Amino acid sequence: MPTTTPLGPGGEFDLIRELLARWGSRARGIGDDAAVIAVPAGERLVVSTDSSVEAVHFRRGWLTPREIGYRATAAALSDLAAMAATPLGILVALALPTAWRAEVGEIADGIGDAVDLCGVPIVGGDLTAATDLAITVTVMGTAIAPLARSGARPGDRIWVTGTLGGPGRAVAALSDNAAPDAESRARFARPVPRLREARWLAARGATAAIDISDGLIADAGHLASASAVRLVIELDRLPHVAATDVIAAAGSGEEYELLVTLPPSAAVHDFEQAFRVPFTEIGRVTAADTPGVEATYRGERVAPPRGYDHFS
Amino acid sequence: MPTTTPLGPGGEFDLIRELLARWGSRARGIGDDAAVIAVPAGERLVVSTDSSVEAVHFRRGWLTPREIGYRATAAALSDLAAMAATPLGILVALALPTAWRAEVGEIADGIGDAVDLCGVPIVGGDLTAATDLAITVTVMGTAIAPLARSGARPGDRIWVTGTLGGPGRAVAALSDNAAPDAESRARFARPVPRLREARWLAARGATAAIDISDGLIADAGHLASASAVRLVIELDRLPHVAATDVIAAAGSGEEYELLVTLPPSAAVHDFEQAFRVPFTEIGRVTAADTPGVEATYRGERVAPPRGYDHFS
Numbered sequence: 001m002p003t004t005t006p007l008g009p010g011g012e013f014d015l016i017r018e019l020l021a022r023w024g025s026r027a028r029g030i031g032d033d034a035a036v037i038a039v040p041a042g043e044r045l046v047v048s049t050d051s052s053v054e055a056v057h058f059r060r061g062w063l064t065p066r067e068i069g070y071r072a073t074a075a076a077l078s079d080l081a082a083m084a085a086t087p088l089g090i091l092v093a094l095a096l097p098t099a100w101r102a103e104v105g106e107i108a109d110g111i112g113d114a115v116d117l118c119g120v121p122i123v124g125g126d127l128t129a130a131t132d133l134a135i136t137v138t139v140m141g142t143a144i145a146p147l148a149r150s151g152a153r154p155g156d157r158i159w160v161t162g163t164l165g166g167p168g169r170a171v172a173a174l175s176d177n178a179a180p181d182a183e184s185r186a187r188f189a190r191p192v193p194r195l196r197e198a199r200w201l202a203a204r205g206a207t208a209a210i211d212i213s214d215g216l217i218a219d220a221g222h223l224a225s226a227s228a229v230r231l232v233i234e235l236d237r238l239p240h241v242a243a244t245d246v247i248a249a250a251g252s253g254e255e256y257e258l259l260v261t262l263p264p265s266a267a268v269h270d271f272e273q274a275f276r277v278p279f280t281e282i283g284r285v286t287a288a289d290t291p292g293v294e295a296t297y298r299g300e301r302v303a304p305p306r307g308y309d310h311f312s
Numbered sequence: 313m314p315t316t317t318p319l320g321p322g323g324e325f326d327l328i329r330e331l332l333a334r335w336g337s338r339a340r341g342i343g344d345d346a347a348v349i350a351v352p353a354g355e356r357l358v359v360s361t362d363s364s365v366e367a368v369h370f371r372r373g374w375l376t377p378r379e380i381g382y383r384a385t386a387a388a389l390s391d392l393a394a395m396a397a398t399p400l401g402i403l404v405a406l407a408l409p410t411a412w413r414a415e416v417g418e419i420a421d422g423i424g425d426a427v428d429l430c431g432v433p434i435v436g437g438d439l440t441a442a443t444d445l446a447i448t449v450t451v452m453g454t455a456i457a458p459l460a461r462s463g464a465r466p467g468d469r470i471w472v473t474g475t476l477g478g479p480g481r482a483v484a485a486l487s488d489n490a491a492p493d494a495e496s497r498a499r500f501a502r503p504v505p506r507l508r509e510a511r512w513l514a515a516r517g518a519t520a521a522i523d524i525s526d527g528l529i530a531d532a533g534h535l536a537s538a539s540a541v542r543l544v545i546e547l548d549r550l551p552h553v554a555a556t557d558v559i560a561a562a563g564s565g566e567e568y569e570l571l572v573t574l575p576p577s578a579a580v581h582d583f584e585q586a587f588r589v590p591f592t593e594i595g596r597v598t599a600a601d602t603p604g605v606e607a608t609y610r611g612e613r614v615a616p617p618r619g620y621d622h623f624s
Contacts, residue, residue, distance in 0.1 A: 012526075031538065033394035033523055034360035034451075036458045039351045048346035049361075049403040049438050049450050056441045082345035091361040093405075093448045126361050126448070129368045136405045136438070136448040138361050139346070146348045211345055214324075226343065 012127055015096075015104065019127075022108040028121040035123035037089050043142035045088075048079035054133040057254070062174045065103035067189040069110025069135065075213070076137035077118055077193035078256040082211040083148070084202035085141030087195065089123040090115060092137055095130030107135070118195055147198065149226035152208040152261040156285040158231055159268070161194050161257045161277055163187070164216060165244030168252030181243040191256035197275050198258060205266045212255040217304040219259055220293045227261075230288030233304070235297040237282045250295070251305040261285055324439055327408075327416065331439075334420040340433040347435035349401050355454035357400075360391035366445040369566070374486045377415035379501040381422025381447065387525070388449035389430055389505035390568040394523040395460070396514035397453030399507065401435040402427060404449055407442030419447070430507055459510065461538035464520040464573040468597040470543055471580070473506050473569045475499070475590055476528060477556030480564025493555040503568035509587050510570060517578045524567040529616040531571055532605045539573075542600035545616070547609045549594045562607070563617040573597055 020027050029035050039045055052072035054060065063071065073090065080087055092111060096104060115122060166187025173180035180188070198209060210223045216238070220231045233250075240249035262268060271279040295304040332339050341347050351357055364384035366372065375383065385402065392399055404423060408416060427434060478499025485492035492500070510521060522535045528550070532543045545562075552561035574580060583591040607616040 032460050032462075033391040033521075034358045034397065034453070034458070036395070036455075036460075037357040037359065039357050041353060045349040045351050045357065045452070046346045047349065047401070047403060047450070047452065048436060049405045049448070051405045051407060051438050051440045051448065053407055053440050053442050055443065079345040083348070085346065089359070091359060091450060093361045093363045095363060095365055095446060124360060126363050128363045128365050130365050130446070131367065131444045132442065134407060134442070134446060136361070136363065138359070138403060138450045140357070140359060140452075141346070143348075146346070148344050150344075209345075 016127060018105060019108045022105050023112050023122055026112050026115045026122055029123050035089065035091070037123060037140065039088070040142055043144055044146060046080060046083050046085035046141045046143050046146050047138065048076060049136060049138040050076035050079060051134055051136040063189050065106035066110035066113070069107035070113045071189060071191060072135035073111045073114030073137050074191050074193050075254070075256055076139045077114060077195065078191070078211040080139050080141040081194045081198040081258060082209050083143060083146040084198040084206070084209065085143040085146055086199065087118040087120040088140045088142055089120050090137060090139055092122055092125035092135065094125065095128050095134040097130050097133055100133045117193065145202070147202050147206055147209045149208055149210050149223045152223060152227035152229050152285050154229060154285055154287040155264065156207055156261040157264055157281050158233060158283040158285060159260045159262055159279060159281050160216065160239065161197055161279055162255070163239045163241050163278055164249035164255055164257060165240040165252045167254045168248055169241065169244045183241045184243055187241060191254070193256060194258045197277060200274065201260050201262070201268065204268055206260050206262050208261045210259050212257045212259055213253060215251045215253040215306070216259060217250050217293055217295065217306065223259060224291045224293055228291050230286045230292055230294060231283060232286055232294045232296065233283035235295050235302070237280060239278050239280045247305050328439060330417060331420045334417050335424050335434055338424050338427045338434055341435050347401065347403070349435060349452065351400070352454055355456055356458060358392060358395045358397035358453040358455050358458050359450065360388065361448060361450040362388035362391060363446055363448040375501050377418035378422035378425070381419035382425045383501060383503060384447035385423045385426030385449050386503050386505050387566070387568055388451045389426060389507065390503070390523040392451050392453040393506045393510040393570060394521050395455060395458040396510040396521065397455040397458055398511065399430040399432040400452045400454055401432050402449060402451055404434055404437035404447065406437065407440050407446040409442050409445055412445045429505065457514070459514050459518055459521045461520055461522050461535045464535060464539035464541050464597045466541060466597055466599040467576065468519055468573040469576055469593050470545060470595040470597060471572045471574055471591060471593050472528065472551065473509055473589055473591055474567070475551045475553050476524070476561035476567055476569060477552040477564045479566045480560055481553065481556045495553045496555055499553060503566070505568060506570045509589060512586065513572050513574070513580065516580055518572050518574050520573045522571050524569045524571055525565060527563045527565040527618070528571060529562050529605055529607065529618065535571060536603045536605055540603050542598045542604055542606055543595060544598055544606045544608065545595035547607050547614070549592060551590050551592045559617050
């Protein structure tokens with residue numbers, strides 16, 4: 001639907017109009033009970049939903065409203081990246097407390113910044129009052145052969161995009177009312193969903209992928225469970241922001257980098273040149289009776305550093 | 313994806329496993345970064361997202377946890393009904409406070425009850441901590457020719473499914489710490505998305521539809537704006553629960569009944585026999601320089617009763 005259905009009267013609709021004015025051509029087909037999207041023939045639909053909640057994923061003052069909107073949307077898009085899917089459209093459910101109403105335009109601008117990264121429209125959403133600010137972004141994409149967590153095979157190599165540890169470092173500093181170093185703060189506030197990178201890697205034979213939201217080791221555990229393999233990770237190799245170390249990098253969550261398994265023969269040497277993003281081999285996949293993650297540090301086996309879990 | 317990818321360790325995953333155990337075969341393909349769904353060739357994707365938030369859409373004690381889960385899901389499915397779409401899959405984003413953790417199984421059962429109505433799987437979701445319970449349900453469906461709000465034409469007749477006023481009456485009573493009458497409470501706690509009814513009506517020439525979430529008059533206003541027409545509604549004709557009157561029925565929100573426009577020639581006389589649901593003609597569509605809603609009561613024009621708006 002190229003145009004937007006005219007909206008009726010009411011305060012909620014005034015607020016929706018304010019959002020739509022901010023989004024401009026980034027929002028399309030809004031105003032019906034549901035959005036209508038054409039799915040390319042022969043492709044499968046890939047969908048995911050992801051919530052960013054005040055006091056859980058961020059605190060007021062840690063990020064600008066624009067960064068909060070950006071980050072919530074980028075985090076959701078990262079799930080499409082993990083599947084090597086091509087984005088198709090986005091739904092935004094906003095739970096907006098009165099205390100945040102003045103910032104809604106800036107939050108919308110941040111959502112728009114993330115939408116600009118993937119070039120697909122916001123096709124719908126929901127707006128409700130709330131006590132805590134919450135942004136639930138549903139992303140829809142398509143893929144002919146979606147990349148799953150379950151395809152890693154013994155003998156594959158384990159790779160990671162980007163530089164880890166920044167979000168963990170930034171949250172630790174902010175929790176102590178300290179200013180994080182600039183690199184860590186930027187990695188926390190402006191994660192980049194690795195959408196094009198993932199499709200490039202899938203085309204070069206990637207066998208499995210997951211985006212790092214719970215922490216490298218925790219997410220490696222999810223991939224290991226899904227693939228029924230063991231992931232042996234050499235912590236010494238982990239790419240990390242300057243202010244952290246490899247141990248911090250192994251446990252830092254909400255990175256939105258990709259952990260990918262690839263056959264040893266995969267031709268990925270020109271990844272960094274193609275994307276200007278670090279791409280690092282960090283371990284290998286082995287067969288295992290009990291799926292899981294093994295970590296080594298300076299040649300010795302160590303207990304894998306744990307990630308963050310809202311419910312543990 | 314017919315099977316479910318094995319999940320990794322952690323408290324959040326234990327909780328997800330608890331939800332999955334409750335849902336049984338109703339959940340399919342959970343455990344990857346995103347769900348993968350086949351869309352039937354030639355059909356368009358229809359998607360909508362809808363949040364139910366504690367203290368906004370319900371209060372603790374007004375509904376059982378099972379009813380809260382059911383209602384959140386039924387409300388989202390109602391958006392697919394309004395488009396005459398066939399459901400394809402559901403995503404559930406749950407923001408779960410510690411104070412609700414013991415009830416999560418019952419909430420899941422209620423979500424499952426609503427899923428049983430439409431026969432499609434829960435394909436994914438998100439789980440986060442929160443201060444207020446919030447359930448954001450994203451529904452995906454398909455349609456060859458989705459029904460929009462924008463197709464009403466002068467000369468069409470206006471029809472409504474079901475019996476209105478119950479949710480408004482129930483919320484008014486509950487807000488006064490009084491027990492609502494049983495009929496009103498049932499209409500509030502167990503709304504039924506009119507999925508099959510909508511497809512039946514679309515096949516018989518329905519020109520536009522909207523589900524009644526803001527209140528009949530408010531939603532008629534949205535449809536009028538979208539179609540650039542005037543809706544003339546005879547309030548006397550409104551079907552209402554016994555404990556209310558037509559004025560209450562006109563303003564009651566969260567009904568999840570359908571307001572539909574149909575050409576006068578449409579053969580819909582056997583609707584009630586087919587679905588055992590009331591189906592009432594309540595007015596007509598006229599041309600208008602200024603789109604909007606006109607109400608008559610006992611033959612005289614009256615100010616249309618207003619609905620509910622979280623932000624007014």
